[in-house]
Amino acid sequence: MAKTRCGHALLRCTVAFLFLQLPPPGNGRADFQVKGPHAPVLALVGEDAELSCQLVPNISTEGMELRWYRNQSSPAVLVHRNGEDVHQEQMVEYQGRTSFVSDHVARGEATLRIHNVTLFDNGTYHCLFKEGTSSNQATLWLTVAGLGSKPRVQVVDDQGTGIQVKCTSAGWYPEPLVEWRDLRGQPVPAVTNFSLSATTGLMAVVSRVTVQNGAVQGLSCSISNPLLPERKGAEKPGTGLKTGSVLPSSEAQL
């Protein structure tokens, strides 16, 4: 069709065709899409979380308004406009706790960094990129996990029928797994209580076992976070497992 119509006026037709390919005035770039990570981002309480969004095609985000928000678009978690963070439009909960990471804006990647993550930060986010009359957004999920303190194992009292040993730890989220083992590595049945901290929303654990025949030596209590990778038997930084045990030289040798 185009060929027959343009046959006698090829030059004029080509010029018109090129003109149509230019973006419309007042809107610097053609339409774009915004993509976020497919899987939820996992962050530990007290650490930093990064929520990255990527423009498709990977054109620069410079000159765009970038907005990360939760339930409502304003006030937002962070608004970045004309190369600056707009604090007037920021939720109080995020004031002083966010940074805009501009390292890769030239290739269309914009990142919100949330510092000192709390349970409040857990949930759904949206990143909205806007330029002129064009805008698009993506949805992201932040999953917050609490890695509690090293368990403290204490011999509570000798009840005649057996010795009671207590294991305590705080700062867990969600509900952790608690496991007791004896010197030979055999599981020991326990009674465990979880309680929520009213201020942080994190869980404290109190777990008790009663052992017979003074077999407290080498008894250990391991607590792990179901969201974090764990390596059985070995406690390493960065894994979700923490273990406390009754030391051979402690008061445990009754």
Ligand SMILES: *[C@@H]1O[C@H](CO)[C@@H](O)[C@H](O)[C@H]1NC(C)=O
């Ligand atoms: C978002 O809205 C839900 C339901 O109204 C509410 O439970 C939640 O706390 C809100 N989250 C934030 C961060 O405002």
Ligand SMILES: *[C@@H]1O[C@H](CO)[C@@H](O)[C@H](O)[C@H]1NC(C)=O
């Ligand atoms: C954009 O993506 C293409 C293809 O993935 C890549 O070759 C190019 O280097 C990227 N551009 C920038 C500015 O990163």
Ligand SMILES: *[C@@H]1O[C@H](CO)[C@@H](O)[C@H](O)[C@H]1NC(C)=O
């Ligand atoms: C992190 O947040 C907690 C709870 O809001 C606060 O108590 C603590 O001081 C903060 N830590 C830093 C380093 O800002």
Ligand SMILES: *[C@@H]1O[C@H](CO)[C@@H](O)[C@H](O)[C@H]1NC(C)=O
């Ligand atoms: C945390 O967010 C995830 C989604 O990222 C959601 O499935 C989960 O229920 C949330 N937990 C709380 C305590 O809000």
Ligand SMILES: *[C@@H]1O[C@H](CO)[C@@H](O)[C@H](O)[C@H]1NC(C)=O
């Ligand atoms: C668990 O909590 C209940 C009720 O708060 C209490 O009666 C029970 O003694 C607690 N058990 C342990 C092992 O702390």
